[in-house]
Amino acid sequence: MGVFPISPGQSIGILGGGQLGRMLCLAAARLGLDAVILTPNRNSPASRVARRTIVAAYDDPDALKRLAKLCKVVTFEFENVPATATEILNGLGAEVAPSPRALAVAQDRLEEKTFLNGAGLPTVKFARVDSEAELKTALRRLGAPLLLKTRRGGYDGKGQIWVQRASEAADALTALGRIPCIAEAPADFQREVAMIAARGRDGEIALYPLTESYHENGVLRRAVGPAAASRKIVAEAERIAATLLTALNYVGVLGVEMFERDDGALLVNEFAPRVHNTGHWTLDGCTVDQFEQHIRAIAGWPLGPTAATHRVEMTNLLGDEADAWPRLAREPETRLWLYGKGGARPGRKMGHVNRLSALRK
Amino acid sequence: MGVFPISPGQSIGILGGGQLGRMLCLAAARLGLDAVILTPNRNSPASRVARRTIVAAYDDPDALKRLAKLCKVVTFEFENVPATATEILNGLGAEVAPSPRALAVAQDRLEEKTFLNGAGLPTVKFARVDSEAELKTALRRLGAPLLLKTRRGGYDGKGQIWVQRASEAADALTALGRIPCIAEAPADFQREVAMIAARGRDGEIALYPLTESYHENGVLRRAVGPAAASRKIVAEAERIAATLLTALNYVGVLGVEMFERDDGALLVNEFAPRVHNTGHWTLDGCTVDQFEQHIRAIAGWPLGPTAATHRVEMTNLLGDEADAWPRLAREPETRLWLYGKGGARPGRKMGHVNRLSALRK
Numbered sequence: 001m002g003v004f005p006i007s008p009g010q011s012i013g014i015l016g017g018g019q020l021g022r023m024l025c026l027a028a029a030r031l032g033l034d035a036v037i038l039t040p041n042r043n044s045p046a047s048r049v050a051r052r053t054i055v056a057a058y059d060d061p062d063a064l065k066r067l068a069k070l071c072k073v074v075t076f077e078f079e080n081v082p083a084t085a086t087e088i089l090n091g092l093g094a095e096v097a098p099s100p101r102a103l104a105v106a107q108d109r110l111e112e113k114t115f116l117n118g119a120g121l122p123t124v125k126f127a128r129v130d131s132e133a134e135l136k137t138a139l140r141r142l143g144a145p146l147l148l149k150t151r152r153g154g155y156d157g158k159g160q161i162w163v164q165r166a167s168e169a170a171d172a173l174t175a176l177g178r179i180p181c182i183a184e185a186p187a188d189f190q191r192e193v194a195m196i197a198a199r200g201r202d203g204e205i206a207l208y209p210l211t212e213s214y215h216e217n218g219v220l221r222r223a224v225g226p227a228a229a230s231r232k233i234v235a236e237a238e239r240i241a242a243t244l245l246t247a248l249n250y251v252g253v254l255g256v257e258m259f260e261r262d263d264g265a266l267l268v269n270e271f272a273p274r275v276h277n278t279g280h281w282t283l284d285g286c287t288v289d290q291f292e293q294h295i296r297a298i299a300g301w302p303l304g305p306t307a308a309t310h311r312v313e314m315t316n317l318l319g320d321e322a323d324a325w326p327r328l329a330r331e332p333e334t335r336l337w338l339y340g341k342g343g344a345r346p347g348r349k350m351g352h353v354n355r356l357s358a359l360r361k
Numbered sequence: 362m363g364v365f366p367i368s369p370g371q372s373i374g375i376l377g378g379g380q381l382g383r384m385l386c387l388a389a390a391r392l393g394l395d396a397v398i399l400t401p402n403r404n405s406p407a408s409r410v411a412r413r414t415i416v417a418a419y420d421d422p423d424a425l426k427r428l429a430k431l432c433k434v435v436t437f438e439f440e441n442v443p444a445t446a447t448e449i450l451n452g453l454g455a456e457v458a459p460s461p462r463a464l465a466v467a468q469d470r471l472e473e474k475t476f477l478n479g480a481g482l483p484t485v486k487f488a489r490v491d492s493e494a495e496l497k498t499a500l501r502r503l504g505a506p507l508l509l510k511t512r513r514g515g516y517d518g519k520g521q522i523w524v525q526r527a528s529e530a531a532d533a534l535t536a537l538g539r540i541p542c543i544a545e546a547p548a549d550f551q552r553e554v555a556m557i558a559a560r561g562r563d564g565e566i567a568l569y570p571l572t573e574s575y576h577e578n579g580v581l582r583r584a585v586g587p588a589a590a591s592r593k594i595v596a597e598a599e600r601i602a603a604t605l606l607t608a609l610n611y612v613g614v615l616g617v618e619m620f621e622r623d624d625g626a627l628l629v630n631e632f633a634p635r636v637h638n639t640g641h642w643t644l645d646g647c648t649v650d651q652f653e654q655h656i657r658a659i660a661g662w663p664l665g666p667t668a669a670t671h672r673v674e675m676t677n678l679l680g681d682e683a684d685a686w687p688r689l690a691r692e693p694e695t696r697l698w699l700y701g702k703g704g705a706r707p708g709r710k711m712g713h714v715n716r717l718s719a720l721r722k
Binding site: 005007008009022025026029030031032033034048049050051284287288296301302304305309310322325326329330332335336337338339340342351356 | 366368369370383386387390391392393394395409410411412645648649657662663665666670671683686687690691693696697698699700701703712717
């Protein structure tokens, strides 16, 4: 722990060059810290605002050696970081935060839900599915329908399929590539909420206001923070987030996505061991946003305040929606964030807008 | 004007790699614009967050050619840009904003005050001083003491000296290097105020709340925005700023420094044709800060709102004061901005803090 806190003038390593890395770079710069990006892509969104970029595969030993030489602490902006990368970095004396343990749990949906339940946190019912027989057993035990998901990989609604009956089991498994899966019971929720939560190196915890999130086709469309919610719901979400941070001995920011059921109970859907799209509203709604908070946490700095200063409605700009920037730039209540991506493929996250209004009492 | 507005994905050129350039880079990035820095210094604060850096003298024709090829619009973060640089850039088809005219006026204190008076804006009394005889005449006509300043160069209180009587004239001129000077009568002010003002390519004007500023040894120490001030003072400051923007046919952000006299009259001290230290409070006190506003203006975008969301007290961190970052990072009301500078020479601006409080009604 002798290297912490990381001092201004030193560098933070970031695996991944997407928009989350980009916004981490901007936050690091405010605090006088340099960012070094490792990404396989040239001209990544993050590289444009980073001190240095190493263009290489995430598990390239030479690249990781260069990164470890420049940075005493390395973080990541996506959860599918290969385990070998973190092992190599640790072996070279670079601390990876959040920890490889948090990463491993989050990378496997079966491990994740098992871990959550083990920590006393509620999820939907689920079953391991490695074969057609196991899927049929799950349908019998948990009832139909079930949401079949690959245990690893998949995001934004990819790698999952609903199974209504036993006769569909074989096709469903084939559609997902016959790899290890998890079958989940429906959540029967009235809405989705999320909490951005941070934990420092000394165990200090800072929780942001609850966020309400809206998905379309498995992709986050909108998020509103602070969410309108009863004190009881907020307290339960805070209990869930704090319990998870502590159980993982977590360092950094994470996003917990939850279902709010009709009876007011919260179920954890999943967590992301990184800054999260449902927390982009904090960029304009809180004095310390999730990106600065993450940098503070992994650098061993004290955490910042998390209270909201504005109510913010965040809307993702997908594909050519970002072409509306001239109109959006004209809206006085709207703060525009564009990610510097070249090609506007349909559905690709090109930016977001934060629309500000006064806090509701 | 066919190149405006500059679209996301395009680049903004910035002459100068200091902290103002750095904060311009961060603002440009939020809007999806890349920044290209031209600076003679390696590892400048701005370079660490810029897409590209060209390390060369400001008047290096090859460097300017590279810059003009990358950027349709070029701005600057300091006012002593050599006129040849802007001429070369214009010749290469790159638009320089603010205009070379604004730069030329601001670079020469005699031209500046003459221009201000010509636009109907009040200043202290002053006289051209090219010789000992002229300084003695000025002392006779304007009275003593006078503040003798070099017409060009000098900043943060450098290049100026008080002259009490005619017998000191020769020594004073020698101390300043016997170059063209201006002699100014004292302002007899009760406090200093400043206004950050922006003008877009279509003539749209946006004015920030009045700022109160406090200098020590000629260097800005603190600035508070919005300043406590009567409606009359604010209106007069707004009239001055708007008149100046229009008279210069200005594009971008400028900072006007003013003296508030005991009788409530405002005198213009000077203006800086760029983002300004007295506007750093807007980073945390307004939804669109002066840096984003400048980028919007020069890129031909609509200007953003300027209303304050918080009262902010900005304090510069000079020299080793920035070493207090671990304590400052712990203050919940304090937002820390560090510039990524290597050597903390005494008096050097290493960063600033913005201390937030609720707006006063």
